[in-house]
Amino acid sequence: MRFQPALDKIPAYEAGKPIELVVREYGISPEKVLKLASNENPYGVSPKVSEVIKEAVYKMPLYPDDSYKALKDALAKTHGVDAKNVIQGNGSDQIFDFATRSVLNPGDKILQNGKTFSMYSIYAGQCGAETIQTSSELHDLNQFLDLYKKHSPKIIFICTPCNPIGDALDKSDLYTFLQKISSDTMVVLDAAYMEFGKTRDLRKEVQAADVISKFPNVLYTNTFSKIYGLGGMRIGYGIASEEMIRAFYKLRPPFNVSQLSQLAAATALSDREFVENYLKENLKEMVRYENFAKKKGLFYFESYANFITIKLDQAKLDSTQTFDTLLKEGIILRNLKSYGLNALRITIGRPEQNDRVLERLSELL
Amino acid sequence: MRFQPALDKIPAYEAGKPIELVVREYGISPEKVLKLASNENPYGVSPKVSEVIKEAVYKMPLYPDDSYKALKDALAKTHGVDAKNVIQGNGSDQIFDFATRSVLNPGDKILQNGKTFSMYSIYAGQCGAETIQTSSELHDLNQFLDLYKKHSPKIIFICTPCNPIGDALDKSDLYTFLQKISSDTMVVLDAAYMEFGKTRDLRKEVQAADVISKFPNVLYTNTFSKIYGLGGMRIGYGIASEEMIRAFYKLRPPFNVSQLSQLAAATALSDREFVENYLKENLKEMVRYENFAKKKGLFYFESYANFITIKLDQAKLDSTQTFDTLLKEGIILRNLKSYGLNALRITIGRPEQNDRVLERLSELL
Numbered sequence: 001m002r003f004q005p006a007l008d009k010i011p012a013y014e015a016g017k018p019i020e021l022v023v024r025e026y027g028i029s030p031e032k033v034l035k036l037a038s039n040e041n042p043y044g045v046s047p048k049v050s051e052v053i054k055e056a057v058y059k060m061p062l063y064p065d066d067s068y069k070a071l072k073d074a075l076a077k078t079h080g081v082d083a084k085n086v087i088q089g090n091g092s093d094q095i096f097d098f099a100t101r102s103v104l105n106p107g108d109k110i111l112q113n114g115k116t117f118s119m120y121s122i123y124a125g126q127c128g129a130e131t132i133q134t135s136s137e138l139h140d141l142n143q144f145l146d147l148y149k150k151h152s153p154k155i156i157f158i159c160t161p162c163n164p165i166g167d168a169l170d171k172s173d174l175y176t177f178l179q180k181i182s183s184d185t186m187v188v189l190d191a192a193y194m195e196f197g198k199t200r201d202l203r204k205e206v207q208a209a210d211v212i213s214k215f216p217n218v219l220y221t222n223t224f225s226k227i228y229g230l231g232g233m234r235i236g237y238g239i240a241s242e243e244m245i246r247a248f249y250k251l252r253p254p255f256n257v258s259q260l261s262q263l264a265a266a267t268a269l270s271d272r273e274f275v276e277n278y279l280k281e282n283l284k285e286m287v288r289y290e291n292f293a294k295k296k297g298l299f300y301f302e303s304y305a306n307f308i309t310i311k312l313d314q315a316k317l318d319s320t321q322t323f324d325t326l327l328k329e330g331i332i333l334r335n336l337k338s339y340g341l342n343a344l345r346i347t348i349g350r351p352e353q354n355d356r357v358l359e360r361l362s363e364l365l
Numbered sequence: 366m367r368f369q370p371a372l373d374k375i376p377a378y379e380a381g382k383p384i385e386l387v388v389r390e391y392g393i394s395p396e397k398v399l400k401l402a403s404n405e406n407p408y409g410v411s412p413k414v415s416e417v418i419k420e421a422v423y424k425m426p427l428y429p430d431d432s433y434k435a436l437k438d439a440l441a442k443t444h445g446v447d448a449k450n451v452i453q454g455n456g457s458d459q460i461f462d463f464a465t466r467s468v469l470n471p472g473d474k475i476l477q478n479g480k481t482f483s484m485y486s487i488y489a490g491q492c493g494a495e496t497i498q499t500s501s502e503l504h505d506l507n508q509f510l511d512l513y514k515k516h517s518p519k520i521i522f523i524c525t526p527c528n529p530i531g532d533a534l535d536k537s538d539l540y541t542f543l544q545k546i547s548s549d550t551m552v553v554l555d556a557a558y559m560e561f562g563k564t565r566d567l568r569k570e571v572q573a574a575d576v577i578s579k580f581p582n583v584l585y586t587n588t589f590s591k592i593y594g595l596g597g598m599r600i601g602y603g604i605a606s607e608e609m610i611r612a613f614y615k616l617r618p619p620f621n622v623s624q625l626s627q628l629a630a631a632t633a634l635s636d637r638e639f640v641e642n643y644l645k646e647n648l649k650e651m652v653r654y655e656n657f658a659k660k661k662g663l664f665y666f667e668s669y670a671n672f673i674t675i676k677l678d679q680a681k682l683d684s685t686q687t688f689d690t691l692l693k694e695g696i697i698l699r700n701l702k703s704y705g706l707n708a709l710r711i712t713i714g715r716p717e718q719n720d721r722v723l724e725r726l727s728e729l730l
Contacts, residue, residue, distance in 0.1 A: 001549055001582055003467045003612040010615045018430035040426050050422045057415045060629060061405050061594040065383035090455050090599075093618045101491070102368045119619070126466070126616055184366055217366055229426040232624025234455075247368040250375045251491055253458045254484070258623055259597025264425060 006106065006128040013122055017332050028330040034356060035332040036347035039163070039193075039307050041229030043281070043350065045264070046274040049230075052267045053260055064259045071262045074269045075237055080209040084242045087249065088257050088265075092192060092223040092236025096123050096157075098248035099188055099219055099238075103154050104129040111153035113139050115165050115339050117190065120157040129154070137301075137341075138167045141177045148181065155186045161193040161204065164336055164345045166303030168197040168204040175214070183217045186244075192223045192236075197304035199279040204304055208239040216241045226306060227275050228268040233261040282306050285348045292358055296365055309336065311343040312365065319344055322364055331357060371471065371493040378487055382697050393695040399721060400697040401712035404528070404558075404672050406594030408646070408715065410629070411639040414595075417632045418625055429624045436627045439634045440602055445574040449607045452614065453622050453630075457557060457588040457601025461488050461522075463613040464553055464584055464603075468519050469494040476518035478504050480530050480704050482555065485522040494519070502666075502706075503532045506542045513546065520551045525571065526558040529701055529710045531668030533562040533569040540579070548582045551609075557588045557601075562669035564644045569669055573604040581606040591671060592640050593633040598626040647671050650713045657723055661730055674701065676708040677730065684709055687729055696722060 016037030023030050036042070068088050076083040089095040096119060104110070106128030112120050114134045121131040132151045134143040139162060148156065161168035174189075181187060189206065198205035208220040219240040225231035235257050238248065257265075268274075289308045293300040299311040312319050319342045323335035334345040346357060381402030388395050401407070433453050441448040454460040461484060469475070471493030477485050479499045486496040497516045499508040504527060513521065526533035539554075546552060554571065563570035573585040585604040590596035600622055603613065622630075633639075654673045658665040664676040677684050684707045688700035699710040711722060 001468070001551060001609065004470075007467065007612055007615040012614075013619045015428065015431045015619050018428070018432075020430040020434070021432070024434075035427070038428050040428065044423065044426045049425070053422050053425070054419050057418050058409065060414070060418070060597045061409045062400070063380065063383070063403050063405065063590070063596045065385040066380045067383075067386070069385070069389075091618070091620060093620075097618060102372065103366070105369075186366060225428070231428045232425045234620055234623045244366065247372055249377075250372040253456070253462060254378045254380050255456060255458075255599055258599045258626055260625060261623055 006125065010122055010125045013118060014338055016334055017327065019332070022327065022330055022332060026328055026330070033330040033332065034349070034353055036349045036353065036357060037332040037334045038231065039226060039305070039347045040231045041226065041278060042347065042353060043229065043278050045229035046268055046271040048271045049264050049267045053264055056260060056263055059259050059263070062259060064255050064257065064262055066254050068257065068262055071266045074266045078269055079239055081212070081239055085212065085239050085245060087238045087245050087252065088262065089236045089238065090256050091225065091234045092190065092221045092238070093119055094256060095219070095221045095236055095238035095248070096120060096188065098251045099155060099186060100124050100127050100129070101251050102247045103186060109151050109153040110155045110157060111144065111147055111151065112157040113159065113162060115341065116157065116159050117163050124155070137165055139169055141169070141173060145177065145180060153185065155188060156181065157188045157190065159190040159192070160206065161197040161304035163193065163305065164309055164334070164339060166301045166305045166307060166309055168304035170203045171206050172203070174206060178215045178218065181217070186217055186219060187215065188219045188221060190221050192221070192226055193305035194222065195227050195275070195279060196282060196306050199283060200304050212240055219244060224265045224268060227278060228265070230261070230264055230268060233264050234258070235261045235265045282348050285351060285354050288354055288358065289346065289348065292361065298365065307345050307347045309341070309343050309345045311341065314342050317365065318342065325364065326360060329360070331360060333357070371490065375487055375490045378483060379703055381699055382692065384697070387692065387695055387697060391693055391695070398695040398697065399714070399718055401714045401718065401722060402697040402699045403596065404591060404670070404712045405596045406591065406643060407712065407718060408594065408643050410594035411633055411636040413636045414629050414632045418629055421625060421628055424624050424628070427624060428620050429622065429627055431619050433622065433627055436631045439631045443634055444604055446577070446604055450577065450604050450610060452603045452610050452617065453627065454601045454603065455621050456590065456599045457555065457586045457603070458484055459621060460584070460586045460601055460603035460613070461485060461553065463616045464520060464551060465489050465492050465494070466616050467612045468551060474516050474518040475520045475522060476509065476512055476516065477522040478524065478527060480527070480706065481522065481524050482528050489520070502530055504534055506534070506538060509542065510545060518550065520553060521546065522553045522555065524555040524557070526562040526569065526669035528558065528670065529674055529699065529704060531666045531670045531672060531674055533566070533669035535568045536571050537568070539571060543580045543583065546582070551582055551584060552580065553584045553586060555586050557586070557591055558670035559587065560592050560640070560644060561647060561671050564648060565669050577605055584609060589630045589633060592643060593630070595626070595629055595633060598623070598629050600626045600630045647713050650716060650719050653719055653723065654711065654713065657726065663730065672710050672712045674706070674708050674710045676706065679707050682730065683707065690729065691725060694725070696725060698722070
């Protein structure tokens with residue numbers, strides 16, 4: 001059988017190693033495994049959400065309300081937009097999938113940062129499109145603009161704050177850039193870490209309602225996997241013009257978000273206190289990693305997210321080696337070697353989790 | 366912005382009306398609404414699954430083990446295949462999506478039954494492919510073969526037992542048909558209702574391991590939404606040759622099934638008693654609807670699934686009218702007008718649910 005030739009070129013996505021794997025491969029009991037590899041919420045999920053889900057297990061047999069009215073109304077209210085500007089996804093990943101498939105054909109191009117979330121390029125590859133990227137680690141909007149003029153990409157992906165680096169754009173710089181982009185080019189603004197960014201520096205805040213009203217070619221995406229602690233429930237969303245949302249709806253499979261996931265998400269939006277506490281703790285604990293890196297003389301990227309990326313001293317240590325050593329002890333971090341960086345990305349954990357990681361890193365680095 | 370022209374031609378999928386809608390629009394309290402519209406399991410889900418999920422809510426923050434090893438091993442064991450022959454989907458819908466996207470290009474064709482699950486055609490349409498269908502209501506394999514020779518479709522979809530009609534093919538007829546199909550043509554065998562079919566008549570049973578070993582171009586799909594009572598959890602799977610599964614993996618988004626969904630599914634496989642009871646009850650209650658139709662002189666399709674499709678007398682009654690009347694009373698059935706049938710499809714419910722439906726139908730029809 002002849003499958004699409006484009007499939008041959010698609011690399012596999014490398015996810016953070018799951019706890020189950022460490023248990024399987026190294027025989028470590030699950031409660032001794034510490035995973036700070038996938039930027040999940042170390043405080044778990046709001047107790048309100050847990051309660052609601054326990055009470056709602058009887059709903060598992062029923063297909064979700066495919067209008068997702070309750071969730072979309074809650075999201076619309078949170079972001080000050082109309083429900084017609086919102087689409088829910090099986091993770092924000094699915095929104096990227098809708099975006100790429102709605103405009104890309106073989107031979108088309110997308111433009112993205114040199115170091116960024118690898119799924120943009122994979123989804124583009126599934127459509128037979130080519131990925132153009134800047135050579136810089138941090139977002140360099142001048143380089144973006146040069147490449148935009150040279151390559152006429154159909155989509156520009158901007159992740160701010162950016163995974164896996166942690167840098168974030170000032171809203172004013174972003175808006176200046178957006179003014180120079182044709183309204184025919186889709187700009188995907190992946191705001192998965194936006195609340196962490198604005199908690200550290202208000203200049204980093206880009207609001208969905210504002211950006212899509214000023215730039216109708218912008219798709220704003222966000223997720224429940226980070227601040228809301230629902231990574232396992234696969235739920236994200238996109239906010240954009242009605243026209244763009246209508247096009248995405250043509251590609252949306254029915255019931256694309258599970259019954260319990262949509263309920264968990266809608267409930268999570270109602271517990272602001274849980275989120276605020278996490279944001280505060282995250283910033284406090286981040287400083288400990290920064291101080292550690294400074295003391296060791298290691299380069300780190302200033303992070304506006306819930307993780308920190310620390311470069312290792314290439315002459316002395318390879319990140320793969322350090323990563324493997326820790327993995328065998330049941331500490332899962334993220335090795336950025338596949339991103340071309342001799343660096344570890346560490347999700348900021350709870351104080352006692354960070355104690356354990358910092359203690360071992362002090363010995364190893 | 367210019368979206369794919371193919372999107373304009375894609376019709377919207379019409380799902381069974383959700384309970385939430387009837388509550389919203391007619392002010393009926395949820396406990397008074399009876400939904401027998403989407404072939405969900407009227408006995409809910411195995412109590413074992415409910416227990417496991419209640420205990421597992423603490424896992425919501427963690428991304429699933431993206432290898433889905435536990436679930437795939439359980440499925441492989443159930444079906445007597447290797448885990449490498451299995452792929453999990455966000456509903457079996459996602460498997461259809463992988464299938465269409467892995468081979469179809471604009472201008473290609475798919476072949477399907479005249480009346481069948483409407484998503485095949487929608488996914489094909491998203492790839493710019495055309496749908497060829499037989500003119501018959503029941504699967505007519507001679508007509509399939511004629512159209513296959515005439516149109517050279519890249520994919521043939523066969524749903525057995527078939528939704529929304531309920532008919533099922535004998536395995537021997539299907540195998541004779543498959544022998545005549547080129548190994549370059551993918552044949553998708555949607556077996557969502559297979560266990561109901563084989564419970565009624567063993568000749569209808571097609572086993573995944575057997576069919577894919579004899580016909581490497583066959584993709585066998587199934588779902589946890591029906592016999593396992595997990596429609597709201599969005600989980601299905603495909604079983605096929607390693608080569609086909611590898612191609613699908615290139616299109617699979619990471620974490621495509623939620624943490625709780627994969628756990629619910631793996632647990633559901635372990636409670637065979639729950640499934641057997643349901644299968645027995647379903648058949649017993651089905652007979653009541655058949656007797657009702659006979660008594661009223663209405664045509665019904667002999668059903669090998671968990672629903673029955675009854676045609677109304679066109680001269681006397683329109684299915685839309687009957688559907689609407691019942692909807693306003695809080696009884697949700699499926700109107701098949703959009704399938705070109707003046708018929709109602711009724712999910713076989715629990716005895717007391719069927720009492721309520723049969724009583725009202727006796728008055729109305």
